[in-house]
Amino acid sequence: MNFLRRVGNVDQPEPIRRQLSNGLLLLAEPVPGVPSLALGAWIRSGSQHETNDMMGAAHFIEHLVFKGTRKRSAYQIAQKLEALGGQVDAFTTKETTCFHARIFAGHRRSAANILGELLSDATFPRPEVEKERQVIVEEIHAYEDTPEEFVFDLATEKIWDGHSMGHSILGRLETLKAMGTRDLQKFHRDHYTRPNMIITAAGNVDVDRLVDEIEASFRLPTRQHRNGLRPLPDFVPTTTHLDRDLQQTSICLMGRGPSATDETRHAAAILHTILGAGMSSRLFQKVREVHGLAYSVYSYMEVLRESGIFCIYMAVEPKEAKRAVRLVGRELRKVRDKGVKKWELEAAKAQLLTQLFLSYESMFERVSRLAYDEMYYGTQLPVRRMVEEIVSVTPEQIRDVADRLLRPESFALVSAGPGTVNAPSLEDLDA
Numbered sequence: 001m002n003f004l005r006r007v008g009n010v011d012q013p014e015p016i017r018r019q020l021s022n023g024l025l026l027l028a029e030p031v032p033g034v035p036s037l038a039l040g041a042w043i044r045s046g047s048q049h050e051t052n053d054m055m056g057a058a059h060f061i062e063h064l065v066f067k068g069t070r071k072r073s074a075y076q077i078a079q080k081l082e083a084l085g086g087q088v089d090a091f092t093t094k095e096t097t098c099f100h101a102r103i104f105a106g107h108r109r110s111a112a113n114i115l116g117e118l119l120s121d122a123t124f125p126r127p128e129v130e131k132e133r134q135v136i137v138e139e140i141h142a143y144e145d146t147p148e149e150f151v152f153d154l155a156t157e158k159i160w161d162g163h164s165m166g167h168s169i170l171g172r173l174e175t176l177k178a179m180g181t182r183d184l185q186k187f188h189r190d191h192y193t194r195p196n197m198i199i200t201a202a203g204n205v206d207v208d209r210l211v212d213e214i215e216a217s218f219r220l221p222t223r224q225h226r227n228g229l230r231p232l233p234d235f236v237p238t239t240t241h242l243d244r245d246l247q248q249t250s251i252c253l254m255g256r257g258p259s260a261t262d263e264t265r266h267a268a269a270i271l272h273t274i275l276g277a278g279m280s281s282r283l284f285q286k287v288r289e290v291h292g293l294a295y296s297v298y299s300y301m302e303v304l305r306e307s308g309i310f311c312i313y314m315a316v317e318p319k320e321a322k323r324a325v326r327l328v329g330r331e332l333r334k335v336r337d338k339g340v341k342k343w344e345l346e347a348a349k350a351q352l353l354t355q356l357f358l359s360y361e362s363m364f365e366r367v368s369r370l371a372y373d374e375m376y377y378g379t380q381l382p383v384r385r386m387v388e389e390i391v392s393v394t395p396e397q398i399r400d401v402a403d404r405l406l407r408p409e410s411f412a413l414v415s416a417g418p419g420t421v422n423a424p425s426l427e428d429l430d431a
Contacts, residue, residue, distance in 0.1 A: 015370060015380050016207050022215050023194035023222055027370040027380075029202040031363065036086070037108055037203040038363035040100040041115050041218075042371040044198075045191035047167040048094045048229065056171015057179060057187045059092040060136060064184065065099075066090075067128035069121040074128060080114055088114070092169050095305060096375070102364055105204035109213050116217025119192055129181050137177075140170050147250035148296075148313065151242075151414045155254035155311065158240060158412035161233045165307070193221045198374055202366035232307060237409045241423035242416040249321040249417025250313070251424055253328070255410040257301055257308030258401075260376040265303055266352075266390050267397040268310065268405060272301040273348035274340055274398075275331070276312060280347070282331050287314060293324045305376060310405050318417045321424045325413070329429035332406040339399045352390055356383070 018026040050057050067074045081088045086103035088111070099118060101111040143149040153168045160166030170176075199214055201207075235256055258265040276283040276299030287297045297314035316324045359365040360383075373380045404410070408429040415424055 018207070018211055020211060020215050022218060022220075024197060024199055024214060024218055024220075025374070026199045026201070026207075026211060026214060027374060028200070028205050028207045028210065029366050029370060030205050030207070031203050031366070034203050034363065035105060036102060036363055037105040037111070037201065037205055038100065038102045038367045039108075039111055039115060040098055040200040040364075040367040040371060041119055042198045042200065042375070043097045043119075043192055044095070044196045044375060045097055046093045046095045047169045047171075048164045049191065050164060050167055050171075050187075052164075053175060054179065054183065054187060055167050055175040056136070056169075057184060058097050058191070059169050059171065060132070060176065060179065061184055061188050062090045062092045062097050062099075063132045063136065064124055064129060065118045065122040067132060068123050068125045069117050070123060071117060071121065074125075077114070077118070080110075084110055084114075086111075094165060094167075094169065096371075098368075098371075100364065100367065108206070108210060112210065112213040113217045116214065116219070119197075120217070120219040122188070124181050124185055124188075126181055129184070133176060133179075136170060137173060140173060140176070143170060147244070147246055147248070147416050148315065151250045151252040151416050152254075152311070152313070154240065154242070155252040155412050155414040156309070158238050158414060159235060159254050159256055159309070161236055163230060163233055165232065165304075189221060190223075193223050194218075195222075195224050198371050200367040200370040202370065203363040235410075236412075237426055238412045239425040240412070240414045241420055242414075243420055244416045244418065246417050248315040249318045249415055249422070249424075250315045251321060251325060251413070251415045252311055252313050253325075253411045253413050253429070254309060254311035255405060255412070257310035257405065258303065259307050260303050260305055260372075262308075264397070264401045264404075265308070267393050267401040268308075269301060269352055270345065270348045270390070270393055271335070271340075271398055271401055271405070272299045272310065273351055274344050275299045275335070277348075278351065282335075283312065283314075283328060286331055287316075287324060287327055291327060293317070293320050293327070318419065319422050321415065321417065321422050322428045325424040325428040326431045329408070329431060332402075332429070335402045336399070336406055339395050339402075342395070345393075345395060345398065349390055349393070353387060356386060356390075 016028040046058050084107045088101045090099045103111045157166040258268050287294050294314045294316045300311050302309040408426045413426050
């Protein structure tokens with residue numbers, strides 16, 4: 001494999017780290033030769049930081065900051081954002097809420113000002129709160145009408161067994177409807193604080209000027225946020241079936257995967273790639289190409305601070321659900337018992353490394369990496385180090401991580417489809 005020889009071609013300037021006078025941390029990565037600039041404001045607050053009665057609050061607030069500030073109405077904010085060209089957007093995850101902009105570098109000051117205004121001066125106008133509440137209700141309904149989404153959310157609840165890590169990012173209808181404006185304002189004050197936020201920039205960036213603009217635009221509380229997270233509960237394997245009037249049975253096998261600091265995370269990523277990340281993957285070939293049981297079959301992996309997610313999803317004709325799970329179980333046993341072939345290992349490494357290299361072409365991927373490296377590791381991981389760690393993964397390490405992740409007792413199985421007669425179970429996975 002020649003990726004180590006080529007890694008020097010990846011343009012990775014030394015990130016600039018500035019602790020600003022207003023208490024915010026700025027991480028910037030100048031990239032010569034590009035006309036654009038990506039900015040990100042990352043709040044260390046997501047669905048896992050919510051109490052049970054505030055499920056959905058982080059995502060609700062992500063919407064609401066666009067609905068009015070002390071200076072502008074929702075419409076004026078939209079006008080200002082569109083006048084910049086480029087893109088300004090936001091998203092919520094289990095661990096973070098991010099507001100980001102991708103703009104022409106000449107609009108740096110305007111983008112910094114509007115991001116700072118949104119995060120510092122949102123007013124939560126009551127009429128807008130009620131309208132946006134209904135918008136998110138419809139968003140939840142859309143998810144509930146998508147079997148792939150709701151079996152994934154339910155499986156996530158199962159593997160965390162009542163812990164806030166299992167909270168749906170959208171929340172639940174009952175909690176969403178019960179949250180008052182004052183509840184949301186308090187959540188915002190508690191979480192949108194200077195020590196709880198990181199600003200990242202990548203592209204055509206004048207760092208000194210950006211520092212001045214962020215210091216002038218971001219006016220946030222100085223209090224230290226306490227996340228109040230509980231220890232993770234023990235994992236309990238479960239089987240759950242939802243009787244739904246659907247044409248297919250959707251099946252999600254989900255377990256806990258490695259954390260961001262787990263030394264096995266690269267081996268797990270390679271295992272996931274071999275199992276279900278492409279057309280040559282084992283599950284795609286066996287379930288779809290050989291037996292024709294599914295159009296959609298894949299594996300998924302997400303790395304988080306304290307743990308992670310490793311899952312397999314497929315949608316099949318209801319009468320074939322048990323058979324499909326048995327086929328998957330046999331493939332999992334093969335990997336546990338016999339390991340993977342050399343060509344599979346090398347191909348999976350090539351896929352991961354190529355994705356890593358290509359991600360450097362995206363300024364948003366660069367600002368994301370700056371933020372997540374800081375939040376997970378407290379430093380920036382050199383790309384060469386990541387390449388070396390991936391290249392060094394051995395077949396023995398793949399078998400070890402497969403033995404931990406791919407046993408029937410390592411999964412929660414959630415399915416949704418018509419009736420219960422052919423509903424799959426974890427016992428089918430070991431049949």
